[in-house]
Amino acid sequence: MEVEVKLRLLDASTHQKLSDLLSPFHLQTLIQENIFFDGSNSELSSNRAILRLRFYDVASRSCVLSLKAKPLISHGVSRVLELEEPFDPVLGRACVAEPWRLMAAVSSSTLLKRVREEFGVGEQGFVCLGGFRNVRGVYEWEGLKLELDESNFDFGTCYELECESLDPEKDKKVLERFLEENGIRYKYSEVSKFGVFKSGKLPD
Template sequence: MQTDNVSVVSTLNRVQGIQSPSLSLPPLKNQNMLKVTTLGKHKRFLFSSFPQFSRQPNSTKRAYSTTMEVEVKLRLPDSSSHQKLSDLLSPFHTKTLIQENIFFDGFNAELSSNLAVLRLRFYNVDSQCVVSLKAKPVISDGISRVEEDEEAIDPAIGRACVAEPWRLASVDSRIMKRVREQFGVGEKGLVCLGGFRNVRAVYDWKGLKLELDESQYDFGTSYEIECECAEPERAKKLLEGFLEENEISYSYSEVSKFAVFRMGKLP
């Protein structure tokens, strides 16, 4: 799909015309379990059979493990700034992702009251789905730090959970086990908060992985460039120099995309 230098509206219109691929599951020795596809570094985990989602009574207890996601986040003021930056970075483009982000909270706000966010993210319609749990976010001077745990699940399971959020609390996964045990999401389960779509262009630039985002909310569109790295101050200095050299206006992002979504207005 050619997606360079294309507005979010036209890109999403084309995506909406794509039929979701039919999903067929391979035969399993134990038909009560479903093996979930994993991404990259993530380990394999077993989920309960779809669509029943019943938990396995003898599942082994796992320790909670998270990573610290550190990102440079710079906000662009408008579509023209986004377009200009996209044009300048086009020689370094590697891929473009169409993301759909759907968020959940406990029935009694068990997650949000503890500064935690539970998200399902679908990639390129339904080619992939990742459940993530983020907690304790801090953003200052354009650098964001947040505890993050991610796990890939079957997109069909993800779609079923969006349609019926109670199913997600019953999924037998590492992250959902943590949601139940650490955050105390009980029998009333989860509620779906809704979400937003994002077009993410990815670039390999000067040894950095840059992500240029065009996020479409019900109340407007925002633009941002992000860079996840181990040396955020160095990356921020390089990015700021590049933007200033090319006379592209920017400001430090002060809140996350989820916070913008919950506020219901653009920053």
């Protein structure tokens, strides 16, 4: 179970202000491309699950395959079942162009084998749903690992502060106090980035 605090920033200037405040604590910046897949008969989404390939950096030097299931987000705290495994980036790109290749990779992927068995993805295989790009600043602040995201969709850009947490209510209060003391406007995230992508519109 992945548990995260998710606070949505209201605009680009707010994102930039927070980025400047956190700059002394910066660890790295990641360029991510997220591409999503479902079964050809919606076998995953009908069971509140989704398959994702995430490519890192412009040259796609690395790739991670993820299965996310049963997401729940409430009052800025997200909970989702997540499994991940490394995936060959060259094969990943081929799967984006030709999703049937994911079925061919079942024999070499524990995660894909589980997806096929658990969700009953049939011989028609997978379909590619598309995706979005994300620029993620990673910070170590007050003992917390913070991720400041700029997510670029075809229909606009949204901004979010995330913090994976073992004690989300406590950490959320720490982050809220920090943001409020520095005049950073925010709202609780109400949907995941995938939810935003699927809706085709930015959150209100």
